[in-house]
Amino acid sequence: SIHLPLESSDKTQGVSSPGCLKEGLTSSSVLRANLQDTLDSIQEMSFRAAWSLVLRKGGLGMRGIHSPGGTAHSKEKMPPYTSYHAQRSYPMPDEPFCTELSAEQQALKEKEKGSWTQLSHAEKVALYRLQFHETFTEMNRRSNEWKTVMGCVFFFFGFTGLLIWWQRVYVFPKKPITLMDEWKAQQLQRILDMKGNAVQGLASRWDYERKEWKK
Amino acid sequence: MSRRKTTMASSSLTKPQMRGLLAKRLRFHIVGAFVVSLGVAAFYKFAVAEPRKKAYADFYRNYDSIKDFEEMRKAGIFQSAK
Numbered sequence: 001s002i003h004l005p006l007e008s009s010d011k012t013q014g015v016s017s018p019g020c021l022k023e024g025l026t027s028s029s030v031l032r033a034n035l036q037d038t039l040d041s042i043q044e045m046s047f048r049a050a051w052s053l054v055l056r057k058g059g060l061g062m063r064g065i066h067s068p069g070g071t072a073h074s075k076e077k078m079p080p081y082t083s084y085h086a087q088r089s090y091p092m093p094d095e096p097f098c099t100e101l102s103a104e105q106q107a108l109k110e111k112e113k114g115s116w117t118q119l120s121h122a123e124k125v126a127l128y129r130l131q132f133h134e135t136f137t138e139m140n141r142r143s144n145e146w147k148t149v150m151g152c153v154f155f156f157f158g159f160t161g162l163l164i165w166w167q168r169v170y171v172f173p174k175k176p177i178t179l180m181d182e183w184k185a186q187q188l189q190r191i192l193d194m195k196g197n198a199v200q201g202l203a204s205r206w207d208y209e210r211k212e213w214k215k
Numbered sequence: 216m217s218r219r220k221t222t223m224a225s226s227s228l229t230k231p232q233m234r235g236l237l238a239k240r241l242r243f244h245i246v247g248a249f250v251v252s253l254g255v256a257a258f259y260k261f262a263v264a265e266p267r268k269k270a271y272a273d274f275y276r277n278y279d280s281i282k283d284f285e286e287m288r289k290a291g292i293f294q295s296a297k
Contacts, residue, residue: 193291193292198274
């Protein structure tokens with residue numbers, strides 16, 4: 001049967017590929033995805049839940065603990081993981097994904113030094129998984145992060161609106177006389193008397209016979 | 216580090232376009248730029264410029280400046296002609 005070169009099932013197959021010692025990272029990336037979905041569901045809830053969302057999002061930003069490579073561009077070594085982080089703009093980092101190899105994996109690495117035609121398909125897959133954590137498709141998978149981002153953006157829009165409302169009530173001084181309705185009406189009347197922009201502009205919209213705006 | 220491309224022996228993908236990629240892109244974008252800019256210019260001419268010229272012509276065709284002045288004077292906006 002024809003199938004894509006590196007399916008997820010390839011992780012479990014293989015002659016000598018028990019998986020990278022950091023196999024737990026795969027489950028942690030799944031955990032992170034689940035965490036992401038949970039975050040999205042919480043989004044609609046109350047202010048307090050939104051605040052806890054902000055705190056948790058901050059926790060996600062400090063994801064050096066749960067996923068490889070710390071933050072996206074840090075190069076600190078956090079044991080036992082190396083600073084491997086692949087992304088679409090930086091798909092092939094300098095270090096391989098797995099550096100602590102079991103005996104089987106080391107044997108495979110030795111075999112790799114020979115002719116590659118000797119390698120079985122499963123062995124090639126295992127070698128790929130040692131060097132690179134995910135395929136391009138897996139690495140480039142989309143996420144629901146944009147919903148979290150937009151939610152936080154709108155939340156802060158709303159919060160800013162509340163702040164500005166408070167400001168208008170408690171901080172702004174009295175309106176100047178030129179912004180009162182009576183003054184503005186007299187000002188408009190004067191502009192119409194002067195025939196301001198009579199060709200295409202304001203005075204062209206005024207009907208001088210009936211003394212009203214043109215329909 | 217080289218990546219191994221593992222494909223089954225029976226499946227063969229079509230060979231992708233290898234040459235002339237920039238030329239193709241340039242042609243597409245130069246033609247498009249001409250079309251878009253000419254289109255925008257034509258739209259502006261016929262949606263903005265021509266109506267404006269017509270509006271001014273219509274306004275001034277039967278314009279009586281003395282009558283206009285008298286109306287303004289009666290409205291009381293002048294300081295030197297009451």
